Amino acid sequence: MTSETEAKQYPITGNLAESEKFFTEHVGLNTSFDLGVRKLTILDFQVNMYYLNGLCDTNYITQILKNVSLINDSEVNHIKFKEILENRIVNQSVQKIRTLDEVVDQVLSGLIVFLMEGSDYGLVVDVRSYPGRQPQEPDTEKIVRGARDGFVENIIVNTGLIRRRIRDERLRYEMMKIGERSKTDVCLAYVKDVADPGLVKTIKKELDTIKVDGITMADKTIEEFLVKQGYNPYPLVRYTERPDVAANHLLEGHVLIIVDTSPSVIITPTTFFHHVQHAEEYRQAPAVGTFLRWVRFLGIIASIFLLPLWFLFVLEPSLLPENIAFIGPNEEKNIPIVIQIFLADFGIEFLRMAAIHTPTSLSTAMGLIAAALIGQIAIDVGLFVPEVILYVAVAAIGTFATPSYELSVANKMSRLILLIAVAAFKLEGFVIGCTLFIILLVRIKSLNTPYLWPFLPFNAKALWQIIIRTSVPGAKLRPSIVHPQNVKKQPE
Numbered sequence: 001m002t003s004e005t006e007a008k009q010y011p012i013t014g015n016l017a018e019s020e021k022f023f024t025e026h027v028g029l030n031t032s033f034d035l036g037v038r039k040l041t042i043l044d045f046q047v048n049m050y051y052l053n054g055l056c057d058t059n060y061i062t063q064i065l066k067n068v069s070l071i072n073d074s075e076v077n078h079i080k081f082k083e084i085l086e087n088r089i090v091n092q093s094v095q096k097i098r099t100l101d102e103v104v105d106q107v108l109s110g111l112i113v114f115l116m117e118g119s120d121y122g123l124v125v126d127v128r129s130y131p132g133r134q135p136q137e138p139d140t141e142k143i144v145r146g147a148r149d150g151f152v153e154n155i156i157v158n159t160g161l162i163r164r165r166i167r168d169e170r171l172r173y174e175m176m177k178i179g180e181r182s183k184t185d186v187c188l189a190y191v192k193d194v195a196d197p198g199l200v201k202t203i204k205k206e207l208d209t210i211k212v213d214g215i216t217m218a219d220k221t222i223e224e225f226l227v228k229q230g231y232n233p234y235p236l237v238r239y240t241e242r243p244d245v246a247a248n249h250l251l252e253g254h255v256l257i258i259v260d261t262s263p264s265v266i267i268t269p270t271t272f273f274h275h276v277q278h279a280e281e282y283r284q285a286p287a288v289g290t291f292l293r294w295v296r297f298l299g300i301i302a303s304i305f306l307l308p309l310w311f312l313f314v315l316e317p318s319l320l321p322e323n324i325a326f327i328g329p330n331e332e333k334n335i336p337i338v339i340q341i342f343l344a345d346f347g348i349e350f351l352r353m354a355a356i357h358t359p360t361s362l363s364t365a366m367g368l369i370a371a372a373l374i375g376q377i378a379i380d381v382g383l384f385v386p387e388v389i390l391y392v393a394v395a396a397i398g399t400f401a402t403p404s405y406e407l408s409v410a411n412k413m414s415r416l417i418l419l420i421a422v423a424a425f426k427l428e429g430f431v432i433g434c435t436l437f438i439i440l441l442v443r444i445k446s447l448n449t450p451y452l453w454p455f456l457p458f459n460a461k462a463l464w465q466i467i468i469r470t471s472v473p474g475a476k477l478r479p480s481i482v483h484p485q486n487v488k489k490q491p492e
Contacts, residue, residue, distance in 0.1 A: 010100040014118040016048050022100050023050065027108075035107070042071050043081045046117040050103065055110030057129035064089055064112075064125065082119055089114070093126035105183060130154050135161060138241035138263070140405060146283045150241045155185050155260035161243035162189065166250060170194075176207060178222070182214030185260040186222065189246075194253045196483040202447065203255055203268060218262035226257075226268070227446060233413050235406035236446035238270040245279050253484035269449035269482065272441060273466050275404035276300055281469050289469035296401055303398030304411050305434070307341060308418035310391050312430050315422065329385040338423045340384050344392040345416065453481050 010022060020037065023029040029037065034053040039046065047068075051061065067088045075084055086094060097103060098121045103113045110128035135157065138150035151158045159173055170192040177183045186207065190200055206226050215221040219239070223229070227236040240246055241264045246256055249267045257266040267274070276296065281289035313320050314328045314337055329337065378384050395415065402408035414437055421429035444451035454462035462479060464470075478484040 012098055012100060012103070012115065012120055012122055014116070014120055016046050016115055016117055019100060019103075019115050020048065023104075027104055038065070040065075040068065042068060042085060043075060043078050045078075045081050047085070048115045049112055050107045050115070051112045052107055052110060055130060056112060056127045060091070060127040060129075061112060064091065064127070082116055085114065085116065086123055089123065089125055091125050091127065095124050096121045097124050098122075105177070108183070109185070128156070130156075132157070141240065141242050141245070141279060141403070143278075143280045143283055146279060147242070147244050149243060151243060151246075151263045151265060153261050153263055155187060155258055158243075158258050158265065159187060159189070162247050162250070162256075165243060165247040166191070171250070174204070178207065178210050179212055179214040182216060184215045184218070186215075187258040189250065189256040189258060191250055191253075194251065194478070194484050194486050195255055196253065196485065199255055199269070199447065199483065203257070207257075215259070219257065219259040219264060219266050222257060222259055223266060226266075232444065233410035234272070234441070234444060234451070235275060235404060235410065236270070236444070236451075238267040238274050238404065239264040239406070240267060241265075242279055248282075251489070252478050253482035269447040271446070271449060271453050271481065272407075272451050273454075275407040276402065277466075278403040286469050286471045290467075293467075293469055296403070299398035299401035300411065301398070303395050303402065303408065304415050304437075305418070306398070307345075307391055307395045307415055308422050308430055308433070310387075311337060311341060311419060312422050312427060315426050319427070329387050333382050333385055335383065337385070337388065338419060340388045341392060341419060342416070344384060344388055345395075345412075348392065348396045349412075449481055 012019065020029065023035075023037070024031075027035060029035055036051055036053065038049040038051065040049065041047070049065075067090050068085065071084055071088055077084065097106065097113070103115070103122055103124075106124045107113055110130065112125050112127055114123040114125070116122070130153075132152050132154045135149040135152055137148040141150075149161060151161065163171065168191060172188075172190055172192050174188040176186050176188070178186050188200070188204060188207070203226070207222070210222070210225045212221070212225070223237050229236055240249075246265050246267065250256060254270075255268050257268065259266075277293070278296065281293050283289075284292065310327065317325065317328060320327055333340070335343075379386055379389065399408045399412055402411065418430065418433045418437070421433035423429070425432070441452050442450075442456055450457060453459065454466065459480070461477075462481070465475065473490075476490050477487050478489055480487070
């Protein structure tokens with residue numbers, strides 16, 4: 001696609017033959033089967049309509065062409081031909097553009113453009129109808145009670161799902177295109193009088209500086225440019241596929257990034273504790289939500305520390321009090337315990353990957369084969385001791401109980417590193433490994449936001465709201481970590 005400098009060399013001149021030549025040479029008109037031009041004669045003027053099959057609604061276009069063609073039967077004023085044509089286009093979104101580069105961008109996005117003989121501008125009409133599915137409950141964030149709609153791959157549908165929940169005139173959607181070739185639509189969403197203007201400015205600046213051919217991997221590519229994560233496994237932004245979760249974060253003062261073709265939305269900024277909360281906690285009574293939260297916290301802690309701690313007790317039985325001295329394998333195998341743990345842990349990861357790639361109709365059978373045959377036979381032949389399977393399974397369940405998939409994988413990597421430290425240095429390795437793990441999390445910042453806030457730096461009120469699911473009437477203040485302009489959730 002032409003750059004901004006080159007675009008200025010191709011203004012719309014009103015010479016339709018030159019415009020058609022431009023489309024033929026630069027865009028592939030008459031070569032690409034899905035790109036076309038419809039030529040009309042209106043009040044003795046030539047009009048060309050450019051379109052792209054597959055991304056526009058044929059019914060809308062047909063209705064527009066019917067209205068336009070009726071001009072010849074009811075109008076005789078040739079002088080106001082352009083104004084008449086514009087008024088006869090039955091659509092809520094009709095805009096003027098003045099360069100052929102803009103024409104190409106709009107047509108390739110699924111809009112249609114009318115170029116008129118003798119006119120130095122074109123009329124772009126939004127008749128997009130992107131192929132996609134209907135909003136449905138996301139598989140990764142299921143809840144017992146609550147809305148069953150979820151984001152889809154259409155950015156217009158996604159912004160509408162949020163707007164349905166926040167009918168505030170101060171909700172802003174700022175659209176931009178990213179990718180020299182893909183020109184993907186990216187939307188920045190925030191509530192104007194709540195979100196920190198500095199945060200909005202910083203994110204817009206980072207998005208504007210993205211220089212890449214395309215973002216075919218959608219929001220993940222945006223994330224890597226935005227937070228510059230490198231090889232840090234811990235997620236620095238939160239993804240959600242639920243419109244209610246996205247709307248709630250908007251009202252707290254967060255900024256959302258919505259990318260076309262992605263069924264998930266990026267929430268910024270986020271901390272470690274944003275990744276361990278789930279919508280189910282807010283769809284139940286505060287006491288029930290608190291209980292669910294504590295159980296989830298225990299699962300997450302178990303997914304990180306249970307296996308290394310048990311392995312430490314296996315290596316150092318003297319660390320165990322007498323009343324729980326039974327912990328540890330009752331029999332020895334030829335394979336070292338640490339190797340057994342790694343084999344079992346990687347085996348579960350193999351099963352997870354296989355479940356993703358296995359058709360739904362066969363996934364149940366695959367699970368039965370893995371549990372009844374592979375697991376039990378591995379114990380019978382002496383590959384594993386039963387305790388290894390038990391503790392690896394508990395750690396795996398804690399991993400699956402983590403609401404954020406990205407966080408669960410990062411925790412699993414930390415668990416494996418702790419296991420290696422314990423195997424190498426025993427008690428000292430466990431203590432040093434846990435200390436380095438905490439230091440790593442403390443040093444992480446996401447868009448200048450401390451990752452362990454409100455634990456470090458300490459904020460008692462905010463930490464209480466993380467430990468206890470407070471009732472909505474009791475939560476009167478927005479989180480201070482996002483620096484909201486309006487700190488009060490509830491109006492006076």
